[in-house]
Amino acid sequence: MLNYILSRIASACIVIFGVVLIVFMLIHMVPGDPVEVMLGESATAIDREALRHSLGLDQPLWQQFYQFLQGLSHFDLGHSLHSKQAISELIAARIGPTVELALASLLVAFLIAFPLGILAALKKDRLGDAAAMSFSLLGVSIPNFLMGPLLILLFSVLLGWFPVSGKSGLDSLVLPALTLGTALAAVLSRMIRASLLEVLNEDYIRTAKAKGLSRVRIIGLHALRNAMLPVITLIGLQIGALLAGAVITEIVFSWPGLGQLTIESIQKRDYPVVQACILLISTTYVVVNTLTDIVYGLLDPRIRLG
């Protein structure tokens, strides 16, 4: 098991380094010069060179990348080119709302997906199944940029229950969490249904039934536990996506999360912030997926042995 975990961690490190390198190269290849954006057009060539020098942008790319890595080794992500603020402070201010939104969305997704998926599997090819899967289809089909405004229209404008956008209190978390959570629930419930249907046809379930175990016990203890393996993989991937900042939802609801910071920094060509955000996002993805792999291995010995 230790070898399995170490190999997963090693490959995770390689992936993170690759992502950082590619992002660094890409962001420097994109048209648009941060110095031009910052100084405007009335600046002289001397001013531009002075600023380029003070920001370290006059150095060769490999040297800039080396310095970035060197900073990383001291947990120093550098400073924003525009606001001059420490990037760690910028990210710290955004990571909290992102985590809050991710966890709340996950909670919403669980609360919807599990009952729905189980209901659909137990009532296969009947009205309950059709209703649950129709809801699921709807959730998958409606993009967040449409779902968000629809929820705002209903719950903020018509009913006046929740704020339109922004982060003010717990009530402001409801609509963005619902937007993200329903989309995730739609995918999850389909996966739970499919996985559960497969397990329900297994011999050990028939044995459990023959032993006279209660329906709740069979589903809860035997079927659901075994049906969770593919579901956990999906949840892992989705947690990564949620923590990486659900960009569209954050923009629709003016939610001050990591996704918005990344987009704004790309628009402003704030290279160090973009790099730091992508690094954080890719690390989150990789860590969550590595953890998922490890949990998967713990749950299913065939995987770590294979």
Place this chain on the structure above:
Amino acid sequence: MIKRILWYTFSIFIFSCIVSCSEDQADNVLSGKSQKANDAIRFGLVSAPVTLDPLYATDATSSRINRLIYQRLVEFGPDNKPIPGIATWQQLDKQHYRFSLFSLPSMEVSPFHHGKILTAYDVKATYNAVLDKTTASPHRNALKHIERIQVIDEHTIDFHLTRSDPLFPAFLAIGIMPEDLLKMGHPFNQKPIGSGQFKFSHWPFDGQLFLRRQTDQQLFEFLKVKNPTLRVLKLLRGELDLIQNNLPPEHISFLKKESDIQFLTQSGSNYSYLGFNLQDDVTGQVQLRKAIAYALDRDKIIQYALGNAAKKANGFFPSQHWAGARLIAYDYDQIRAVALMSELGYSEKKRLKLTYKTSSDPFRIRIATIIQSQLKDIFIDMDIRSYDWGTFYGDIKKGKFQLYSLTWVGIKTPDVFRNVFHSESLPPSGANRGRLKNHKIDQMIERAEQEQDLTKQAGLYQLLQEELHQILPYVSLWYEDNIAFFRQNIQGYQVSHDGNYDGLSKVNRLSKALEP
């Protein structure tokens, strides 16, 4: 197992919520924010300020917020002529200006928010910081003719220039920062300390800023809500108290009908134009540019696409500007436009293809499609290409375009003509984006710059604008009005002609009992 996962997830969620709420409360207690954020007057912004350090602020939002926090030597009157801010001035000789800080009890300069009195030493420290090459301030170029700054006494400061410049006082509109904190390298970008009517309170994240009005300790919240629909909805629901500008016409007409909402408009001076690449074989032809000018029905665009919230522009400055010229408009005349195109050899069978570049802003794309539709009638098929701001701006400066549209924001002084139309100002050395190389224009700019008398200088700049109006390096579009919407319980707000937020110094919210 599942139960455990669910339980842990739920616990972490509850924990993070409690921590984040308690963090907010702790922050508030620590910073002495006794007034509840709910009591704040909330102002909706389309973009967040980038920096609150006047040395670096160039974007409109930062500049407008900084105006509230810092005081300036010079302000601008309704005709955009420089007027005293916190100081009067006299020109002792062509290259020597003396500024005297107000010291009368009735017009005293406010002290800095950390208690120190604002003196000439602070003015000197601020402008020295701008001029310091290592600071890399974007404002350095405008002040590069300052040879030295000399403090005469606590209230008097002299500026010695390397060459005469009658427009010089207009460039001294940078917020004054305290000398002691500048020396200490205080982070003004994050914790600004000025002497303006508003004191920095806190800035939880870049989209939410709190300032406190000095006179009555009223708290103001500046909240970024980029999406115009959300901004309008938040205003209607009382989550915002005021919003200003950057609304599509349908939102403007909708809000004007709302009984809970008041509005104020003021003619603006931000100049929108259509720019051409003058080095391109096709758009370099003046006849083509004139044909396009005649083919655009700006009245209809203003009526339908801008909700009548703009005025037609004929030149860089509105006619009420002290250097503005009264020019004869290129009014919509399709027959004339078609005739000009025919002279160039274009017809229904031989149509011209042009590429128009714009940003990814939906409003700009909408304007582009209207222009595309209007130019169809004069045998021009326009290909619209929209890019993110960095790419679009980069292409424009590199001259990789045929046509584009942009807006000049906050231009006050006619020195802009050198930056935009002089042949020495080709990017990256200036903003002559269309690559105009015209000896006559260069000479006219230089002659105007050398004139010492402002009235005569205005006359020369008017002649220059007439000449530019003939060769059309830009087709003038409009000056967008400034329009503010606010809730019924908000009183005293005034909209300025340049869209600044100075009106917040007098705004008040009526208590519920007094609401109309």
